[in-house]
Amino acid sequence: MAMQDMQLAHHECGDCPIRHRAVCARCEADELTRLEQIKYYRSYQAGQTVVWSGDRMDFVASVVTGIATLTQTMEDGRRQMVGLLLPSDFVGRPGRANAAYDVTATTDLVMCCFRKKPFEDMMLTTPHIGQRLLEMTLDELDAAREWMLLLGRKTAREKIASLVAIIARRDATLRLKTPKGALVFDLPLTREEMADYLGLTLETVSRQISALKRDGVIVLEGKRHVTIPDFDRLLEEAGDDSDGGMIG
Amino acid sequence: MAMQDMQLAHHECGDCPIRHRAVCARCEADELTRLEQIKYYRSYQAGQTVVWSGDRMDFVASVVTGIATLTQTMEDGRRQMVGLLLPSDFVGRPGRANAAYDVTATTDLVMCCFRKKPFEDMMLTTPHIGQRLLEMTLDELDAAREWMLLLGRKTAREKIASLVAIIARRDATLRLKTPKGALVFDLPLTREEMADYLGLTLETVSRQISALKRDGVIVLEGKRHVTIPDFDRLLEEAGDDSDGGMIG
DNA sequence: TTTCCCATTTGATTTACGTCAAGGCTTCCT
DNA sequence: AGGAAGCCTTGACGTAAATCAAATGGGAAA
Missing domain, CATH: 2.60.120.10 (Jelly Rolls)
Structure with missing residues (x-):
């Protein structure tokens, strides 16, 4: 010690x-x-x-x-x-x-x-x-x-978007900004841990992450590395009132 | 004032x-x-x-x-x-x-x-x-x-049973015990408020209350007045670990 | 390299709960 | 008494997410 x-x-x-x-x-x-x-x-x-x-x-x-x-x-x-x-x-x-x-x-x-x-x-x-x-x-x-609110009222897709936004906001150590203003970081949780966070199954987590990727809301490299090209778009997907607590 | x-x-x-x-x-x-x-x-x-x-x-x-x-x-x-x-x-x-x-x-x-x-x-x-x-x-x-935990992982039936147990435990003012040890009190919430508490719709709340009534877990007089003949049974239905915080 | 392991993805099917709709029971108002 | 407005219940149906079941892929061990 x-x-x-x-x-x-x-x-x-x-x-x-x-x-x-x-x-x-x-x-x-x-x-x-x-x-x-x-x-x-x-x-x-x-x-x-x-x-x-x-x-x-x-x-x-x-x-x-x-x-x-x-x-x-x-x-x-x-x-x-x-x-x-x-x-x-x-x-x-x-x-x-x-x-x-x-x-x-x-x-x-x-x-x-x-x-x-x-x-x-x-x-x-x-x-x-x-x-x-x-x-x-x-x-x-x-x-x-x-x-x-997330657990009780949000859809699976909104839950995933919310979690990604929460991590992006909170984990300042892992967060980086590209020249274009996109946020880049690694998800610190496995799919199963995300499921436990969100009150979902890991299969649903996986499917919704794939869907957000397909729709261009997030960009994934590997399983963990995330780029968020447009944070406002992510917040919209999360169902949050505008930018409650935006990153500076 | x-x-x-x-x-x-x-x-x-x-x-x-x-x-x-x-x-x-x-x-x-x-x-x-x-x-x-x-x-x-x-x-x-x-x-x-x-x-x-x-x-x-x-x-x-x-x-x-x-x-x-x-x-x-x-x-x-x-x-x-x-x-x-x-x-x-x-x-x-x-x-x-x-x-x-x-x-x-x-x-x-x-x-x-x-x-x-x-x-x-x-x-x-x-x-x-x-x-x-x-x-x-x-x-x-x-x-x-x-x-x-309730919002993320419990079924509708468990949610209702949990809420009834929570109210029975917390609201000491309304709580009474019959000679037989049953608990009697009035629900202080409408069905809609219960739904907002539990992350359900009011229809689901109504159905599950009916089901718990049908199964004898609770006894209802009118829409609000509840008797709980067996509190342990209620806790079982709530999916809670045994008697975490039982009434004296 | 090959193999194994485990996390993850994807597909097929089921189901619990939501949605939509109708009707009943009180209480209050005229 | 006769509405009218709130609550609440119940029924029929639809759907989002769970469950069950393979298949894929990437990293570590051999």
Whole structure:
């Protein structure tokens, strides 16, 4: 763990609820010394499970690099993704002993973990942590509500277009712009993971991706590499009110 | 407004993020004097809209009595409910100027409102308010995620059974137990509102309610009055893992 | 290179739910 | 009493997506 600390550059913890100043191993001012005792980094390989729903979870964490998912599973195996965690996103709930969802690394993943008890203590003494956490939780709640509209009312085609747009908007690290203004990035999810995100089967996901490709809404190279020639067109296909949260 | 203040008994603000001690018109200790200047009550009739999505919203609020919903609407009219607010639930987001959803009173409704600016100021100076709000927001996020599983993966029959179970669990005010242990309450939603909650059409809602009635899972008198003879049976029909959050 | 494995695509068929349409039951209004 | 307007239920039919079943393709191992 100490090794990993050393390898993390100044800002890699990004927007995590404890400001990076207070977290980054390179910084030595203010709260750092105290924090050093309660945080550590942990790596996971793609496909590995971070925690199982119901398991004891004595830490909270922030994604540093990679992508993780939260999923719920019914007894008969039906699965629904309920959270998609990109760098700087927060996992775990202060004041709860056991995980409520399966947390899985979908790519190689590095998380910045805080032992729960001292983290909770710190929240009481350091107001901005709680404030930041509230802000992030409210953002997640908004995202969850948009997701509910998608799950409850959108067609399969709209769902796929929405997901592509969501990924294009959120995953700034993978996003590039060509000279012509097209967006280019890699889908970080398999077809099955997309299906779990969207409440569809993987066959339907595949068919609708083929259809969007055929219609020129997206351009695919291989299975993962996507180009979006016209983002407004994609948003239309997604059924979203105009450009709610357009890329700059 | 002053009249209404007088009519509210000591605890009616229930579990709202500002403890009732600090809110209730009858109390005169501690923070109350300061708070009096920034809070007020407001009543709405069943069916009335509290705010439209996009409208300026210069207050945050807590439901005192009655039921409100948050809904999202697509351009072509498709609607999805994304929040069901019962007494003590919180509406509005500190740090956001405009409403993100339509807020509608589905029954007669009394809300306890706080002007936003002073509320935000108070959050900075009074930590327990932010802490309580974080806790409530995390609960809502959990509820949203359970809701996502429902929308994405459950059958129409499971959706109806789930909704009935959710209402039976949450709406303590309307809930009664017969000598035999059956639960009795009134559905606070029309068939159409249920459909908006569940991502179904009202016809499908009606058919599935009829089916659950036919199969003895629920007993209906009139259109709204429900008896649940066997709550475990209902949970089975809902496809939920055993009794996650059973009534005491 | 060849083979195997797994993710993905595509096709054929079924089905759950949506759509369209009609009719019943309350409650309210004149 | 007689509409009229809301809700709700029920029926007939259509369709989007699920299910079942091969076929394809690309990367890793041998």
